[in-house]
Amino acid sequence: MTRATVQRWAAFSDDPGGGNPAGVVLGADDLDETGMQRIAADVGYAETAFVMGSGRERGIRYFSPVAEVPFCGHATVASAIALAGELGDGPFAFDTPVGRVDIETRTDAGVRTAAFTSVEPWIEELPDATLGALLALIGLGPGDLDPRHPPRLAFAGNRHPLLVLADLGAFDSLTFDPGEARTLMDAEGWPATIIVLHEHGAGRWEARNIFPVGVIAEDPATGAAAAATGGYLRAIGAVTPPARVLIEQGRHVGRPGLLTVDIPESGGITVSGTAVPIG
Structure with missing residues (x-):
């Protein structure tokens, strides 16, 4: 071999x-x-x-x-x-x-x-108990959610729970226990990340993606989650397709990145970006 x-x-x-x-x-x-x-x-x-x-x-x-x-x-x-x-x-x-x-x-x-263009996305409502567990994980309550963007389970290849926070301060300061996050994700059968978003306006969003695997607790730039976010925004009517949004991610873990998300009227979501060799 x-x-x-x-x-x-x-x-x-x-x-x-x-x-x-x-x-x-x-x-x-x-x-x-x-x-x-x-x-x-x-x-x-x-x-x-x-x-x-x-x-x-x-x-x-x-x-x-x-x-x-x-x-x-x-x-x-x-x-x-x-x-x-x-x-x-x-x-x-x-x-x-x-x-x-x-x-x-x-x-x-x-x-x-x-x-890349994702598979067909979809969203569904989060059960009240699941939403409660997610908010408890990050130390926040229902009042911290952005009322314009309801919490959902979003899919564009992986199933992601998705929360949108109204206040940038709450978004920046949220903390979580990686062990508790892993226990919740395993119990719910979520194979990838928990998406937490904040809208900056003018088509700009910022994401934090909880993903406890090994020494990692928070993912710096998550293409699958960006595709799920694009599908979510289309499904709830937060954008008028065709639309483009920019998602910043990684600031909170010292590895800033930028994901460009193109949202057509129907079908998969297109996520684009660069990549460079390490070392």
Whole structure:
């Protein structure tokens, strides 16, 4: 068996010290699930992507340090940009555990970006008990929620609980116990992040994504959550499609990044950003 080579990328940033680090393993065909999980644990990033096959249409799987994840946006962006470095810009397609995801890479003024289009998003209401547990986790109450944007469960590849806070101070100061967060997420079957948002206005949002895996507690830039957010905003009528919103994330963990979210009238949500090698 050929020894797997792990590339390390920072996605949704043009700075290796910003954005969300992702491991990328190209040519992972010979790795079984145990091997992928071991490598992801060794890498220690929120997710590592394992890409199989050849050409512009490939299989992909995503692993956190502790478990397989159905879909990971930032590792998708990193993987597409890594492939574009070998095959050139243009369209790619990944066969993910949640379905086909199309990606387009392009380079402008020396900066390469990738844009992926999610599977069909949906939202549903959060049960009162679940909402209560979420608010207790972050030490806030119903009065801290933005009444214009009701709490929901949002999906665009992963199931994410989503809360919008009215006050920037509450958003900046929220804290949580990672162990309690992991217990709640496991009990609810949430494989990825808890989304907490604040609207800055003029199409600008800021996100914090709770994601306790290994040494990580809060994710710096979450593409799957950005896609779910785009679907949520369309579903509740908070935007008039076609629309574009910008999501800032990572300020609270010292790795700022920027995610561009394009929301069409129907279908999947497109999330785009840059990625640069680490090291």
